[in-house]
Amino acid sequence: VGRTEGIDLAVVAGDGIGTEVVEQGLAVLEAALAPSGTKLSTTEFDLGARRWHATGETLTDEDLEKIKGQDAILLGAIGDPSVPSGVLERGLLLKLRFALDHYVNLRPTKLFQGVSSPLADPGEIDFVVVREGTEGPYVGNGGALRVGTPHEIATEVSVNTAFGVERVVRDAFARAAARPRKHLTLVHKHNVLVHAGHLWRRTVEAVNAEFPDVTTDYAHVDAATIYLTTNPSRFDVIVTDNLFGDILTDQAAAISGGIGLAASANINPDRTSPSMFEPVHGSAPDIAGQGKADPTATILSVALLLEHLGFAAESAKVHDAVAADLATRGDAVRTTDQVGRDIAARVTE
């Protein structure tokens, strides 16, 4: 990847509002890359509910091989009520995260100027959650016996390895070390989930030696939801497991302007496969096709994509364009396209 070689981008628009927001994300990406003359080649992948209904396929080996040949993935949203719960989540979205070894699920939370928070006194909100992406209760290591009988038993196994925990913890420390406050909070529930929790805790202690100027603390996941309500300013970088990260980042989105603004990156820091950039929100079938979806979360995900691919100045430009748009947004109602166009115009300015 680079200015001369160009970017090969896999585009998975997906379901519902996914197509609408991805269109605007791509427009802003083009606008950001134009000045440098970097060529953007997109390949669309028809994945999601439509494909599953038509063929029964979620993500074939062939799809996966083609995606592996790209530099990055831009994903809109996956899921539709017409598909049984879990089929597309496990068979497509999580399959991508696991197969491409996206072990860092990065979710920045910032209360931008001009955005109102549902908290009466939000203070400054500017933290990033480093959610582990390839282990924990998300491994699909569950099962059920005697289903549908009074003797049914269903299990879900959270799997945590030193290998998997250490690499994400090290990534989180590096991110904390690069931020002004240099503070890392481990969130877990080690007083109940003692085996997994103690592995996480010992790992944070051990890796801290490599980053002596990063301060650390710990919060149980239940307490963390309290802090996110009463004092979110206390957080700088949060590192946590896959499930706790899922829960906390939705709450984090809620306190900082809502899911329409929450960006995420599924990163493979070793760059052995393409990373994936997607808004935290879902496919929102209730508002799909009406131009009502806010593309801002996708556009902020594009900023993360640019940063990951080494286009730091372009990333900052997109981020600043979003910030400027939000600062003047007020109560005006704009369509998905309009928001995308306005932000793209600011990028081009």
Add this chain to the structure above:
Amino acid sequence: VGRTEGIDLAVVAGDGIGTEVVEQGLAVLEAALAPSGTKLSTTEFDLGARRWHATGETLTDEDLEKIKGQDAILLGAIGDPSVPSGVLERGLLLKLRFALDHYVNLRPTKLFQGVSSPLADPGEIDFVVVREGTEGPYVGNGGALRVGTPHEIATEVSVNTAFGVERVVRDAFARAAARPRKHLTLVHKHNVLVHAGHLWRRTVEAVNAEFPDVTTDYAHVDAATIYLTTNPSRFDVIVTDNLFGDILTDQAAAISGGIGLAASANINPDRTSPSMFEPVHGSAPDIAGQGKADPTATILSVALLLEHLGFAAESAKVHDAVAADLATRGDAVRTTDQVGRDIAARVTE
């Protein structure tokens, strides 16, 4: 139990602020029972950090047998930083909940008049969480291999049975049916934890047939944290698993005046063993012994205790006394004792 036989109460004051808040809880309990002439016999159990340091014991078979002979348990708080994480939680608190089959962990959330919420626009908050108490990721069914090596693997197993899910879901439906709004929300994560999640979902559907006038809906746990921030009024009764219930009830406490007001009941609805009443908060060693702890959560837990033992009028009296105290509380700072005395006085009025 009854007006004539009296109440045999096990008192586990525990650690930190536990002793302080339990003292006030007991004073209010005495005040509430006095008019009826019901005799309250308390037996104190020396359990918690002090006992563990002195003897290495958390909860012996003998302790447990004695506790089983009581009508109910009032618990303050368990835990101290001097005890390794998990020892008292698993060996004492959770052991009580599991051994006494407290399968309904009841946590009402109400924004009382006079209490300010950290939410800018909280609306009406009045819901109850029915948290499963004897299964899920809390079963202690985890383990670790090659601990301390780069090949360490730690697992935590969430165990869910038709038996266990059905009984708590039925209890939640009965509670919903008895409330004006008659609405039940299942919270889970069935798009990822498909085996456990689908068991919960099918169970709610099946038990709904017994309670046809209760309406139901579903929220993923991540989305539930958003609703608790933006629109908590949507909830009436929430039924959920042990871990999700732990997380959501701390957030619920945060939006409704804080952990100093959050009551809970660990109920065995079959009455085969004593139920246990405790504030949601912990032992707060940082403020212990200073008269700073708010005993209100414990006193509201006493109201739940009275209700469970059939003293409905007395329970209502305690609840109303707390409501009246909160309505006039303002910013005045009172000691733990003073708050207890003021509420007891209102009960006696």
